[in-house]
Amino acid sequence: xxxxxxxxxxxxxxxxxxxxxxxxxxxxxxxxxxxxxxxxxxxxxxxxxxxxxxxxxxxxxxxxxxxxxxxxxxxxxxxxxxxxxxxxxxxxxxxxxxxxxxxxxxxxxxxxxxxxxxxxxxxxxxxxxxxxxxxxxxxxxxxxxxxxxxxxxxxxxxxxxxxxxxxxxxxxxxxxxxxxxxxxxxxxxxxxxxxxxxxxxxxxxxxxxxxxxxxxxxxxxxxxxxxxxxxxxxxxxxxxxxxxxxxxxxxxxxxxxxxxxxx
Amino acid sequence: xxxxxxxxxxxxxxxxxxxxxxxxxxxxxxxxxxxxxxxxxxxxxxxxxxxxxxxxxxxxxxxxxxxxxxxxxxxxxxxxxxxxxxxxxxxxxxxxxxxxxxxxxxxxxxxxxxxxxxxxxxxxxxxxxxxxxxxxxxxxxxxxxxxxxxxxxxxxxxxxxxxxxxxxxxxxxxxxxxxxxxxxxxxxxxxxxxxxxxxxxxxxxxxxxxxxxxxxxxxxxxxxxxxxxxxxxxxxxxxxxxxxxxxxxxxxxxxxxxxxxxxxxxxxxxxxxxxxxxxxxxxxxxxxxxxxxxxxxx
Numbered sequence: 080x081x082x083x084x085x086x087x088x089x090x091x092x093x094x095x096x097x098x099x100x101x102x103x104x105x106x107x108x109x110x111x112x113x114x115x116x117x118x119x120x121x122x123x124x125x126x127x128x129x130x131x132x133x134x135x136x137x138x139x140x141x142x143x144x145x146x147x148x149x150x151x152x153x154x155x156x157x158x159x160x161x162x163x164x165x166x167x168x169x170x171x172x173x174x175x176x177x178x179x180x181x182x183x184x185x186x187x188x189x190x191x192x193x194x195x196x197x198x199x200x201x202x203x204x205x206x207x208x209x210x211x212x213x214x215x216x217x218x219x220x221x222x223x224x225x226x227x228x229x230x231x232x233x234x235x236x237x238x239x240x241x242x243x244x245x246x247x248x249x250x251x252x253x254x255x256x257x258x259x260x261x262x263x264x265x266x267x268x269x270x271x272x273x274x275x276x277x278x279x280x281x282x283x284x285x286x287x288x289x290x291x292x293x294x295x296x297x298x299x300x301x302x303x304x305x306x307x308x309x310x311x312x313x314x315x316x317x318x319x320x321x322x323x324x325x326x327x328x329x330x331x332x333x334x335x336x337x338x339x340x341x342x
Numbered sequence: 343x344x345x346x347x348x349x350x351x352x353x354x355x356x357x358x359x360x361x362x363x364x365x366x367x368x369x370x371x372x373x374x375x376x377x378x379x380x381x382x383x384x385x386x387x388x389x390x391x392x393x394x395x396x397x398x399x400x401x402x403x404x405x406x407x408x409x410x411x412x413x414x415x416x417x418x419x420x421x422x423x424x425x426x427x428x429x430x431x432x433x434x435x436x437x438x439x440x441x442x443x444x445x446x447x448x449x450x451x452x453x454x455x456x457x458x459x460x461x462x463x464x465x466x467x468x469x470x471x472x473x474x475x476x477x478x479x480x481x482x483x484x485x486x487x488x489x490x491x492x493x494x495x496x497x498x499x500x501x502x503x504x505x506x507x508x509x510x511x512x513x514x515x516x517x518x519x520x521x522x523x524x525x526x527x528x529x530x531x532x533x534x535x536x537x538x539x540x541x542x543x544x545x546x547x548x549x550x551x552x553x554x555x556x557x558x559x560x561x562x563x564x565x566x567x568x569x570x571x572x573x574x575x576x577x578x579x580x581x582x583x584x585x586x587x588x589x590x591x592x593x594x595x596x597x598x599x600x601x602x603x604x605x606x607x608x609x610x611x612x613x614x615x616x617x618x619x620x621x622x623x624x625x626x627x628x629x630x631x632x633x634x635x636x637x638x639x640x
Contacts, residue, residue: 107532107546111553114577117569118557125419125564126411253389256396263403272556278410 086178087186094190109199116149116203119272120210134276134283140303141274142212147302148271148295150200150214153192154229155271155295157236159184161244162258170337180330181241188237217304224308228298231315236294238322245329248337270296276305290318364472371476379480390483397441397486404437405430405494408559419563424501425591426561431494432590433558433583436521438488441480444526448478449551452533455621456544458630502591510590513600517586520607524581525554527607527614534614537621540630558582574606581606 120142127138136144148155161184164170173183207214216222243261247254266272268291275283275296286292293315300306383390412418412426421429440449447453451474454460463473499506532550535543557579562570574580581603589599 108549111549111577114572115553115556118560118562118565118573118579121565121569122560122562125561126415128564130415253392253396256392260396260399260403263400266556267403267407273407273411277414278407279414282410 083178087182090178090183090186091190091193094187094194105198112149112152112199113203113206116146117210119145119149120212134280135305136274136276136303139213140217140305141277143214144274144299144303146203146207146210146212146214148299150203151229151298152271153188153195154233155236155298156265156269157188157233157240157294159188159237159240161240162254165244165247165254174337181237181326184240185237216302221301221304221308224312225298225302228301228308228312228315231312231319232294232298234319235290235315235322238319238326239290239294241326242322242329245326245333248333249329265291265294268292269294270299274299276300288314290322293318364469367468368472368475371472372479375476375479376481379482379484383482393483394486397484398490401434401437401487401490404555405434405559418561420593421561421563424498425587425593427494428498428502428591429561429583429587430559431491431496431498432518432521432587433491434487434494435491436518436525436582437555437558438485438491439518439522440525441484441487443475443479443522445478445480445484448474449526449529450533450545450547451530452536452543452545452547455533455536455625456540458540460625461630504591514590517590517600517603520604521582521586523607523611524578524603525551527610528554528578530618531610531614534617534621537624553577554579554582558584560584574602575610578606578610581610 123141123145124138127133127141130138161170164173164184173180176183204214216225243257246252247257268286268289270286270292271294275286275292277283278286287296293311297306297311297315301308301311408418408426408430412421412423417423418426447459454463463470463477466473504510529547529551533543533547535546554577557573562573562580562584565573570580574585585594586600586603588594589596589602
């Protein structure tokens with residue numbers, strides 16, 4: 080077990096350091112993300128100016144929500160290199176490795192997250208006072224529950240990632256079109272861009288029951304102290320318990336139907 | 343002397359003819375690529391439906407958030423609900439035109455440069471401009487966004503008490519053209535980085551256009567002058583929909599408001615041409631690594 084963890088840690092470390100070698104222009108991506116969050120914060124100030132709390136959400140809480148959504152962006156919408164591996168055909172080599180396939184991709188994603196946490200998330204948190212945002216969680220309890228909820232959100236997100244991957248194989252769907260749909264739907268339904276509480280009540284309530292909301296909306300609500308933390312975490316656990324067996328089953332039946340794209 | 347004069351006259355009279363010839367060639371190539379796109383749809387209807395469906399879903403998802411916010415707050419800032427719908431329709435139309443005319447990674451030019459696919463364009467016996475204007479034309483498989491955008495625009499225009507005159511429609515078309523040019527120029531400007539860093543900047547155009555896509559639906563009224571200035575020039579988010587719609591809907595009543603987007607688009611395009619040419623000069627020296635034994639995709 081410890082030896083296995085060592086292998087996954089090595090995969091993570093390689094992914095983290097590969098960032099510098101493969102994509103030294105990542106700084107431009109980070110600047111664009113910084114610009115995005117700056118604009119979003121300014122826009123919320125305009126939209127919510129002179130408005131009292133909306134469903135318990137005050138303007139400072141929405142600003143914190145927006146900032147933390149960007150700080151933990153990759154974790155709130157977790158993606159691995161699964162699509163890239165399909166596209167390049169390197170999935171074949173991955174399947175030959177004596178490591179669990181899901182764990183390989185997860186370890187690799189975690190490696191890039193480690194790098195991003197140091198290179199982007201931490202500096203953004205430190206910049207929060209300059210952006211006029213209070214970056215701390217609503218309370219120490221909220222901070223602790225946020226970590227649990229974030230881990231559960233990552234679990235749900237990764238399960239969705241592997242389910243989509245399996246469906247691509249089983250239904251022989253075009254990779255990038257499905258990825259495009261998924262990105263657009265996740266952005267809308269997860270609450271990472273727009274807090275679900277600010278949508279029309281019926282729509283927000285409907286979205287909050289979907290698995291996408293367990294990825295981002297739940298941990299972010301807990302962080303700012305809005306919503307019932309226990310209920311949110313329970314929903315996340317339920318989605319995690321429902322989606323992982325489905326992901327395993329879909330990969331089991333789809334394994335032999337894998338056709339690599341190659342090239 | 344007389345011969346020289348005759349030559350000069352021939353050259354001068356040949357210039358407009360060349361331009362007309364190029365225009366005809368572009369039209370002929372559009373017709374050909376439209377036929378190829380139709381053949382692509384006919385060859386695999388399921389795949390084509392998925393492409394169209396995914397574009398439509400993506401387009402709707404991108405604007406739905408702002409529509410729902412406008413619904414919840416009965417408009418946003420100085421924008422009424424129906425004006426927000428107009429802006430979303432405008433933004434979607436711009437994206438739709440880009441998808442329809444600049445598919446196959448012409449819009450995401452950094453991919454073509456980074457992957458060495460620019461060579462495929464350069465070896466063709468025609469100007470690169472003609473190739474880039476025509477190769478990505480996919481009127482059937484790539485027009486889902488455009489149809490959604492036009493639908494939203496018609497819906498909004500029916501609900502708005504706008505004095506729709508010929509002049510207004512011309513201004514609308516000019517602004518849409520300028521918005522398309524702004525996004526294209528921005529993508530090419532960032533994409534030029536791939537001439538110098540083919541591997542690292544291969545996806546830079548998609549990052550740049552993604553940023554515009556994510557922010558284009560938001561009204562930018564009330565931003566600080568510095569931020570707003572940046573969003574109108576350096577990162578032209580405001581050019582995609584906000585600024586032209588303010589002018590077209592009369593929210594910005596200044597007489598020159600309708601010409602801000604075309605003017606900025608022109609400047610941005612000129613600057614982009616300058617940088618892209620510098621990149622091309624560099625490419626002349628370095629070439630692509632794609633087909634070398636040690637190429638990064640080799």
